[in-house]
Amino acid sequence: MESAIELPECPVCLQAYDWTETVPRVLACGHSACEACLAALPIPRPNLPDAVRCPACTQLVPLPRSHGPSALPKNLDLLRFSSSSSSPSPVPKSKPNPNPNPSPSPDFLTLPWTQSLLPAWKHSILPQDALSRTSVGAATTTDISTATISSPLGRPWCFRKNQRVSLFPINTSPFSSSLSSTEPSQWFRLSYTMRVLEALYQLGDGVRDELGFLVDASIRHQRGLCKVFGLWMGGEQENSRLCLVCERFDRSLADVLREGKMFGGGGGVDSGDPLYNFGMVGMELCEAVMGLHSQGVVCGCLALSCFFFDDFGHCLLDVNQVLLSGRGIREDVGAMDFRKGCDGPNLAESTAFISPEVLFSLFRKDVANDSGFDASVGYGSDVWSLACILVMILLGNANLAAELVESFSGILAEGGCKNFAEVYDVWKENAISKLEALLLDRKLESLLQILASCLSYQPESRPRVIDIWHCICSLFTNTCADDSAASDVLVGKENVLCWLVLGRICSLLHKEADSILPSQGNDNISGDIPDEDMLGSNESNADHLQQGQDDSNLDKGLHDGGLRSVTLQGHHDCVTGLAIGGGFLLSSSFDKTINVWSLQDFSHIQSWSGHEHRVMAIVVVDDTSQPICISGDSGSGIFIWTISTSLGKEPLKKWYEHNDWRYSGIHSLAVSATGFLYSGSGDKSIKAWSLQDYSLSCTLTGHKSTVSSLAVADGILYSGSWDGTIRLWWLHDHSPLSILGNETPENLAPVLSLSIGNNLLVSSYENGFLKMWRNDALVRSEQIQSGAIFALHLDKKWIFTGGWDKIISIKEFSQNELEMDIKTIGSVTCDSVITSLLYWHGKLFVGFSNREIKMYCYES
Incomplete structure (x- = not known):
């Protein structure tokens, strides 16, 4: 019908x-x-x-x-x-599609941490060459190393040159990539950024959340806190540690007290009333702790070594030192066998002030239940530690912490803590009595009263840090800010989001200690806090809270699969070109042949011979009923080969571009959907040949040197030349359109390769530069190798480059109308110079100057 x-x-x-x-x-x-x-x-x-x-x-x-x-x-x-x-x-019926729902092309490399972690952490990863170490601490997890900024860094880090920083080792064992256990790790290496992201991925959700809270707290509340710059991993070795980088100053509060400059008893940091100096320092100590509380972060312990004086004499809290103190406490507690009374590291030697409820939370549940605490660990724990530091400063008693912790250890070593409250009361009365002798004579009863309440055994009986700040401010300054607006800024969040000492960063030394984490519902810590409250509900932290939720689904990445390489041998000289058509892999070589390979088992099927000179380029026309391969040689010969199951050895057609011995023949080939073949030659011209009768249609001139590369896209022919420029030509009439790269003739280098995709033109150069053009405008230019980049391939989101340095660089890019983001994923170290690249269906084919062809792919 x-x-x-x-x-x-x-x-x-x-x-x-x-x-x-x-x-x-x-x-x-x-x-x-x-x-x-x-x-x-x-x-x-x-x-x-x-x-x-x-x-x-x-x-x-x-x-x-x-x-x-x-x-x-x-x-x-x-x-x-x-x-x-x-x-x-x-109406003629269209030819049915044999595969209406084709499966998507697989990615070359599946890195689960790329999509899940990079958006949230890319601004927190410091460049690898940003730091220069001045000490080699951090060789173990019980020390912090220091470094200096090698060169100034702009946003978002805002470093100044020679600024000192501290490096806290987050992971307790050297980083080992998941690729290290596979045989291809000998040739594949993740980039620096990807290694940092994988190290983050291996740490788990809990550690990443805590790191995110610390970075956010430093950014949002900079007053009173040493700035947390982000993450850094040093060295070229795969077994380097991931470090948290924090601002560092030379003079700590402990150093000041060791110098004998007591704030309360006699002699101050500066001239004047020592109690006034105590007031200024005490307020800044409170502001530092409130800075973390305002972001929902609880330290869990504080020490004099956690506070440093900056270049202007202001006291700041160093988060790295808090983590180091917490990890040391966790290590000491974990080494003690309370049931059997075995000796372990002496906890009493610690100089950190750790509140009773935090200390008991570190022990077994049965021991903690005997402690008599009615509330969970919260901001009150830091109030207790802060008050101890203030008392220590006033009394000048450096052994204040050791006296109490020594009593703790003695009771706990006996296997119980029923007498702990009595021991604590004796210690507290001793400290308060000494304070009374100092403060009552100076009519500072309010300070004595609030410090006494801060040392209450029950956390809920302690005041807030802001109450201590108001008390000190009213006593020692005439500009006390006691209005409600100031209080709202300095008050802690309603829900605690992160515990440092009780958190996962400090517990990395002891995997069995994970059971005490609030997120796992230990009764003596989080019985009153729902899981969602413990993790925080404010939207500002959503990135860090959500970034790892799908990690279990992404474990099918490198952990369940691996990289594979296959070597194809059959040529007798340098491989010059690769192409795929008719279901076969085709390769050209200086040995004057074209080899045909199976795409199923990569076996060699046959060779096409007939060229009398080096075959310089090949191209495939695969959108017709009869696919053909076109090859060009250095003697200007152009050969047409039929690609079919019979694979005849004789060319379908051959002709010579010219017979001028002065020029080096054909260097590049390209075909267009309009039915033309384009050949770039050593005579500086581009010739357009009709694919209907193979006649010369026209000659395009304008380049001043050999035309080394050709590409076709969107109705435009792109030609790259050794003269350093890229010319654009209309396909419909072969008229010149524009010239790229001639703005700075003094910096021109020969163009060696072109690749186009997703409205992006990428060009590689003899000097190791890679340039990217969008809408004929240069959007990026960088030197990625020290030698010439002979091979380049752009496919969807992947950019592959290789050349004289014998390294294949793998980059992933994404773009929108406003910006383009390019990240280096990794590199492949090769044994020979890379001369050609081709990416097809998740497989990367590489031609080398040593006659070999290799196929790299990732198999899940």
């Missing part, structure tokens, strides 16, 4: 063509659209005001805006057909 005639219509407005309103106008590519729609099409590029993108084939074609679409010829055939009253003819 014959169906009704389907009239031709505009591909934009879908209206049928007629002689009045929707007149079809023919574009240079051969497609048509109505005048109104052509006039409304936007300018595709700022530098192409007289061009449009064809709505049918998306090629860029010229459109004289000054004359309008009416200057284009009418499509009279379409108009006659539309107005014809001839009998209808059946």
